[in-house]
Amino acid sequence: MSASCTVNVNKSEKSGTQKLQYCDIQPTIIKSKEFIHPVTVITFDIETTGFSRNLDRIVEIAFQDLSGGENSTFQTLIDPQCYITNSSIHGITNNMVASCGVPRMQELIPIILQFVKSRQKPGGYVLLVAHNARTFDVPFLLHEFSRYSIDIPQDWLFLDTMTLARQLMKLSDSKITKISLEALCEYYGIEVDGEAHRALPDVISLSLILQRLTFDLKLDVSDLVERAFTPLDLINKKKK
Template structure:
């Protein structure tokens, strides 16, 4: 059975998760992409991974789907240097976007309808890339597949900013090092990044029990508030340096 089919079947045959489920016990669907560049709306996804994690079963029982996509547009040189994909490789090995994106969106929507959060590090980027690509190829949006409901997200970056109060960079690499997570493969690979991001939840919820007690139903409001608090503080710092403030929201 193809990976994506097994992942979808596992979700379809599983139970509905309760909104009162605490984050420390919640099933999670990890998500990461590699892209032609860093501009949602102009660039496109070339690689994506989804990882279903049941915390009661652990890493070895993860169910995974991986996709390589021919974006029908050129890789930017900078992105190619980071993720290693070339135009020639994608043209030879990539799936057609309509097929890959439809499968990815169907898996995510199925998890969302079961109240299983989508976990992504710096989630607005990956979700925006996916939403744009779905629209670009005239495929149904995630919200439409879920009856108009918003997306249920877990973003370890937002959580870490709110609770760790540490100095230094907050890239996925630095954050996993801080929490003692050993990467399974090289960063800037969608699969390695997805697994690493999902792996963050166990040490985060152990080190900060208040995060582990957050329920699935509380997650979005808590993270929206946490992002607003961080943005206000960050903008004060930017202004003090004579730089422009940011205006990005977090799924609001």
């Protein structure tokens, strides 16, 4: 049996000059015959130096805990230790990542782990949600962790909102024709301050899109967990 989940946008917080909106998910418990695990839902997004997970690197990452509250967002540029050739896409330049204080991934991973742990409910799982997570964000994240022989925590699950968007597009009364983040923002009338293809604005947009997708598809958190995947799922699929 699973508890129902209601998602509401009812909190805001200012970070610098930008007003951030948060989706609050009411405390939801995933239940089975033998265990009860609370689930923390965190959206995330990355920007990279290119599309090759083997050759390219992450240059920016952002997270947003949908439960909101103080310190519920995290964003940073990352020194990729290589030349950025696609600045025209995300606007992140070599000078920006070479600035004093911009961490390298090896320095950042412990900070990411600590941030997620600080938002995680005791004894619970973390559901990390990204748009195109299965083929882009998660493979890049896995490669960065493995580069430094660090494992993704076993209580991390991942969800790709493109899967939900495709599911909605198949409904007979759906008017969705494209499932990119930009197209979904336009479809749902979502406007977020900030540059497109930057991690934090994209994460804020995704949080709002996730709210609307789960409402339209009548999904609760237990349904999202059922659609989630683990790093091992990607590794096994690659071996086949």
